[in-house]
Every structure is written in structure tokens, then in C-alpha cells.
Amino acid sequence: MNGYYSREQFTNRRLELTRLESAYEATLDGKPARIAFLGLRRIGKSILFDRFVESKRTAGRKGLAIVDFERAVSNPETFSQVYVGTIAGQIIGGAKRRPRDFLRLENALSTELGESKAFREVAGRILTELRKADHDQALLYELALGFPQELAEELGEAIMLFIDEFQYLMNLRRYKGIGDPRRLLKATLERQNMVGYVIAGSEITILEDALQSHASPLFGMFARERLGPFDKVDSLELIGKLAPGLGARAAGKICDYSGGNPFYITAIAQKTAGLIKEEGFDEEDGVDHAFLEEVLADWGRIFDFCYYLMEISLDRARGSGNLKALLQLMAEENQGMTATEIARLAHKTPQATRNYLLELCRFDILERERDLFSFRDPLFKYWLANLRTGIAWSTTPTRADVWMSLDQHREALKALSDELGTAKESVLREVLGLFDGQLIAGELLGAGEDIVLPKFDKVEPFIDENGEELEAVGQGKHIWACELKWRRSTAGETEVRRLLERARKIRAERAWLISKAGFTREALALMRKESVLHSNGDQLREIEKVVRRET
Numbered sequence: 001m002n003g004y005y006s007r008e009q010f011t012n013r014r015l016e017l018t019r020l021e022s023a024y025e026a027t028l029d030g031k032p033a034r035i036a037f038l039g040l041r042r043i044g045k046s047i048l049f050d051r052f053v054e055s056k057r058t059a060g061r062k063g064l065a066i067v068d069f070e071r072a073v074s075n076p077e078t079f080s081q082v083y084v085g086t087i088a089g090q091i092i093g094g095a096k097r098r099p100r101d102f103l104r105l106e107n108a109l110s111t112e113l114g115e116s117k118a119f120r121e122v123a124g125r126i127l128t129e130l131r132k133a134d135h136d137q138a139l140l141y142e143l144a145l146g147f148p149q150e151l152a153e154e155l156g157e158a159i160m161l162f163i164d165e166f167q168y169l170m171n172l173r174r175y176k177g178i179g180d181p182r183r184l185l186k187a188t189l190e191r192q193n194m195v196g197y198v199i200a201g202s203e204i205t206i207l208e209d210a211l212q213s214h215a216s217p218l219f220g221m222f223a224r225e226r227l228g229p230f231d232k233v234d235s236l237e238l239i240g241k242l243a244p245g246l247g248a249r250a251a252g253k254i255c256d257y258s259g260g261n262p263f264y265i266t267a268i269a270q271k272t273a274g275l276i277k278e279e280g281f282d283e284e285d286g287v288d289h290a291f292l293e294e295v296l297a298d299w300g301r302i303f304d305f306c307y308y309l310m311e312i313s314l315d316r317a318r319g320s321g322n323l324k325a326l327l328q329l330m331a332e333e334n335q336g337m338t339a340t341e342i343a344r345l346a347h348k349t350p351q352a353t354r355n356y357l358l359e360l361c362r363f364d365i366l367e368r369e370r371d372l373f374s375f376r377d378p379l380f381k382y383w384l385a386n387l388r389t390g391i392a393w394s395t396t397p398t399r400a401d402v403w404m405s406l407d408q409h410r411e412a413l414k415a416l417s418d419e420l421g422t423a424k425e426s427v428l429r430e431v432l433g434l435f436d437g438q439l440i441a442g443e444l445l446g447a448g449e450d451i452v453l454p455k456f457d458k459v460e461p462f463i464d465e466n467g468e469e470l471e472a473v474g475q476g477k478h479i480w481a482c483e484l485k486w487r488r489s490t491a492g493e494t495e496v497r498r499l500l501e502r503a504r505k506i507r508a509e510r511a512w513l514i515s516k517a518g519f520t521r522e523a524l525a526l527m528r529k530e531s532v533l534h535s536n537g538d539q540l541r542e543i544e545k546v547v548r549r550e551t
């Protein structure tokens with residue numbers, strides 16, 4: 001068993017691939033793409049780009065290139081060379097060469113890249129500038145950004161660029177003459193009619209802000225798409241590829257532990273398959289042990305990832321030591337705490353604590369709903385809580401240490417898998433996408449009469465300029481605004497009001513609120529008065545059965 005991604009494992013992302021396909025066609029037609037994919041780390045952005053670009057290359061298309069800004073953006077001297085070299089290398093050099101053959105333009109000029117006039121000229125100008133003692137960093141940046149269009153003109157065919165971890169572009173802000181690096185990018189985008197840009201980023205709050213705050217030069221330029229977790233069908237499909245023959249119950253358990261995150265699914269399923277084969281576990285026990293080993297053992301891949309989140313990604317945040325300390329404290333408490341409660345535990349002032357908590361939201365570690373802060377990823381919370389109070393971590397644990405802790409962990413694991421579950425937002429969107437004239441009994445939607453479900457052309461989450469979100473909006477001849485609350489407490493009037501407000505903003509004719517645990521009496525009264533459709537978790541499941549034709 002090998003623990004790596006291989007291309008045959010690629011699963012799902014049909015909508016996103018279709019979206020990319022039409023963006024690609026439009027780019028070739030002279031209407032270059034401007035799309036941003038926002039998704040948390042390891043949700044599958046890079047794999048999506050790889051899949052799309054690879055399929056085009058296999059079909060003989062050349063004008064596509066992927067650049068990872070996390071690696072490419074250091075200072076303008078390096079960036080200009082890496083950007084131009086990486087793009088030219090992929091488009092002119094083709095797949096048979098290693099990227100590092102092209103990272104130094106000096107060397108690349110003597111390869112087949114030197115046969116391109118566009119490359120010779122841009123690389124030449126960059127190298128000339130670099131040789132000057134007092135070179136112009138802004139000019140280097142500008143030359144690099146201008147390159148793809150020149151290459152496209154030379155080829156006589158549009159180019160589609162995929163920029164991964166785009167938010168790292170802001171690192172160039174520090175350099176002389178560049179100022180806000182987005183300004184020149186904007187000017188470049190407006191000028192380039194033969195280059196499509198598809199960007200992605202893991203730091204979704206930061207990226208959202210970089211693209212969509214009113215002060216941003218790139219405001220309104222990119223259509224934004226969210227890349228979310230897998231639903232159950234896709235999760236099971238991926239599990240089937242990684243652990244062929246695994247029974248339905250064990251596979252369902254992996255779904256519950258992974259919350260639809262394809263990276264977690266991969267780690268747990270591969271480990272499960274190995275444990276069953278090599279250690280003779282029965283299936284369900286195999287899943288539990290695989291989960292614990294992946295999350296708690298310091299050789300586990302999920303452990304590694306959580307460690308990275310905590311130690312590396314947060315190093316760039318303000319006051320990272322204090323942030324980590326707060327997270328530790330919060331991991332050992334129940335979900336959802338106010339700044340004041342956390343401040344008391346941490347022995348800090350509420351104001352300082354609040355600022356730290358907001359910084360943690362900016363890095364997508366926490367999320368805030370009204371005045372309550374909670375972890376975005378329950379699995380990360382679980383990891384953190386066990387880092388201090390779990391097994392004795394002072395020495396490297398053995399496999400037996402980790403497994404022995406299973407009994408201590410059983411209850412926590414059960415609670416965790418309930419919390420993770422299959423991402424319900426994606427289920428909701430899928431259900432909306434299957435609407436097609438079915439007749440639904442009024443009581444399932446909290447309506448006085450039976451309702452004919454409209455067919456939507458598209459279903460997407462909606463985010464307005466203030467970052468306010470609707471989990472699903474169905475658009476077509478009719479517009480429905482939908483919101484989902486999947487937690488233990490009932491939804492109240494505030495939630496109803498908030499939905500109504502957002503629904504009005506987008507001129508939706510229907511608002512639909514779903515709450516797993518149902519609604520307060522006040523909320524129900526308000527929804528009846530305002531004709532808001534509403535369903536609880538069981539009712540949603542019934543509707544799901546009808547649209548999936550399971551009944």
C-alpha cells in the first residue's frame with residue numbers, strides 16, 4: 001500500500017470541472033477566464049487543477065500552466081524568473097522536462113525555450129535588469145506579469161494560467177516601487193485578452209479580503225467559487241478506490257470520521273486497508289485504529305497536517321504564541337465560547353483576547369457566529385485537545401500506545417464523528433440541484449399547501465460584499481435562498497431574520513431555513529407570518545428521498 005495520491009484516485013468535482021471547461025472554451029474564444037476557487041487546505045484545489053490541466057494536455061492542448069505562488073513568490077528577483085520560467089517551461093518545454101531546468105532563466109535560454117522569441121525577449125530584459133547593481137524591482141515584476149500575453153500572441157493561441165495559493169502574491173508588497181502588487185496585476189489583466197486566469201487559495205478569509213474588499217484593486221474582477229467537502233456518495237466512491245472491498249458499515253464510519261474532507265478520507269482509508277491486511281484487524285476496528293493512528297501518532301498524516309496548521313501556518317499571524325495558547329485552552333472546552341469566557345481562562349483582557357480570536361478567524365482556524373467563537377474543523381480541535389491531555393507525548397508513542405488509548409477515546413470518538421458527519425451544506429446543495437417539478441407535501445416544508453419544486457439552472461453558495469453568506473442559492477426562473485443550521489440547539493428568530501434579510505437582498509422569492517434540531521416557537525411564528533419555508537433534519541431527509549427517487 002502506498003500512501004500517496006495517484007491520478008486514478010481522482011473523484012467527484014464534476015461541477016468544478018464543467019465550470020473550468022466552459023471557462024477554458026471562453027478563454028480560447030477571446031473572453032479570458034477570471035475565476036477564483038476558495039477552499040480550505042487539503043480540500044482538493046491543487047488536485048483539481050492538476051486533473052484539468054492533465055486532461056487537456058493528454059488531449060494535445062499546450063497552452064496551460066500551473067504556478068504555485070506559495071513557492072514562487074519570495075522576492076521580485078526570484079519571482080520574475082520563476083514565474084516566467086515555470087510558465088514557459090510547461091507551455092514550450094512540455095511535460096518531459098523537470099521544472100527545475102527552467103527556474104534560472106540564464107540556463108533556460110540555452111534549452112528549447114530559447115527558440116521562442118517572446119521568451120528570449122522577456123527573459124533577456126529580466127536578466128539585463130538583474131545584472132544592474134541597482135535594479136528596478138517593480139520593473140522585474142511588470143516584465144514577468146506581461147509575459148503570458150506575449151507568449152500567447154506568439155503561439156497564436158490563448159493561454160490559461162492556474163495560480164495556486166494566490167494570496168502569497170501579497171508578499172511582494174514589501175518591495176520598493178511595487179506598492180500593492182494587486183494594482184499592477186489589475187492593469188495587466190485588463191490589458192491581456194489572450195490569457196485566462198484561474199486562481200485558488202487555502203486562506204479563504206484572507207483571499208476573500210484580497211479579492212473582494214472595497215479597497216482591493218481586484219474588486220469584482222474574479223468570479224468566486226467555493227470548493228467544499230465531498231458528500232456521502234463521493235466519499236464512498238473515493239473510499240472504494242482506496243480500500244477496495246471494504247464493507248458498507250466500515251466505509252460509513254470513515255465518512256463519519258472524515259467529514260467529507262478528501263484528504264482525511266484518503267489518510268484513514270489507506271491506513272485502514274493496510275491494518276486489515278497486515279495486522280488482521282476486523283473492518284470496523286480497523287477504521288477506529290486507523291483513525292487514531294493517523295490523528296494521534298506523530299507519524300500519522302493527519303497529525304502532520306494539524307501540526308503544520310498550528311506551527312507553520314500560524315507563524316505568520318500576529319502574536320502567534322498567544323494564539324496557540326488560546327487554541328490549546330479552547331480545544332479542551334466545549335464548542336462555542338465568547339471572548340469574555342476565553343479571556344477569563346487565558347488570564348488576558350477581553351479586548352486583547354477578542355483581537356487574537358479575530359486573527360484566528362482571519363486564518364480560518366476559528367469561526368464566529370454572533371459572539372461565539374468555535375473551531376472550524378472539529379478534527380483539528382480533537383488533535384489539539386489530545387496533544388496535551390491524551391497519551392503521554394513526552395516520548396515518541398509506539399503503535400501499541402496509540403491503539404491502547406482507543407478505549408479511553410471511544411466516547412470522544414463517537415461525539416466527534418457525530419459532529420463531523422457528511423458535510424450537510426453539500427447535501428443541501430445537491431438536493432436543490434435535483435429539484436425538478438416534484439411535488440412535496442406541504443408539512444415537509446412548513447407550508448400550508450403542497451409545493452412543486454422548481455428546476456434550477458445553478459445552485460451555489462452566495463457570499464455578498466460583506467462576506468455574509470447563504471449556504472445555497474438556487475437560481476433559474478425562480479430563486480430560492482436557503483440556509484442550514486446543523487447543530488444541537490434549535491434555530492431562533494435571529495436566524496430567521498438574517499435569512500429573510502439576505503433573501504431580500506438577492507430578490508429571492510422563497511426563503512428556506514433548515515435546522516437539524518428544529519425551531520423555537522418564536523421562530524416558527526415568524527416564519528409562518530413571513531411565509532418562510534422550513535424543515536428540520538428528518539424532514540430534509542424525506543425531501544432528499546423524494547428528489548433522489550429513493551422512495
Ligand SMILES: Nc1ncnc2c1ncn2[C@@H]1O[C@H](COP(=O)(O)OP(=O)(O)O)[C@@H](O)[C@H]1O
Pocket residue numbers: 004005009010011012013039040041042043044045046047048202238262263264266
Ligand atoms: N477530487 C479528489 N479525489 C481524490 N482525492 C482527493 C481529491 N481532492 C483531494 N484529494 C486528496 O486530498 C489531498 C489534498 O488535496 P490538494 O489538492 O493537495 O488540496 P489543496 O490544494 O486544496 O490543499 C490529495 O493529495 C488527495 O489525496
Ligand SMILES: [Mg+2]
Pocket residue numbers: 042045046047164
Ligand atoms: Mg494545494
